[in-house]
Amino acid sequence: MRWLAWVFRVALGVVFIVASLDKVAHPDQFAVSIANYHLVPHALINLMAICLPWVELLTGACLVLGLWTRPGLLVIDALLAVFIVAIIVALRRDLDISCGCFSTDPAAHGMTRWTLYWDIMWLGMGLHAMAFDAGLLSVTSLFRRRGSA
Secondary structure: HHHHHHHHHHHHHHHHHHHHHHHHHOOHHHHHHHHHHOOOOHHHHHHHHHHHHHHHHHHHHHHHHHOOHHHHHHHHHHHHHHHHHHHHHHOOOOOOOOOOOOOOOOOOOOHHHHHHHHHHHOOOOOOHHHOOOOOOOOOOHHHHHHOOO
16 A cells, blocks of 8 residues: 555655646736636636646656655645546536647647546545555655664
């Protein structure tokens, strides 16, 4: 269980790092992706487009490195829960939009139920890691060991 939790923690970190890169590089296009959902007040769209990718990048890096893993997993799980709700709403409204998950390109493939299934799977991985992660191969556990030696 501990090793699986480590695999899930690192995999989620990598997923969120990769997902953040295009959004960090193109916040203007990411703002359009956010607006397409019609869920966020217009006044908050630009702020979200600038901040959210950095939260994803930094939290993903923390999970890969094993720094502040519990808070990091909590943030990732909360983001995934919000993303799942947004995807469900968009699918129920039959919005023909790209999810903006890994690409800000408006011509990227449209959102499907598979987008939802992937996010649910990632949330399951995050919840498992939250429950069973023991800090295996983490910077935090390395510091703990050095402090007790």
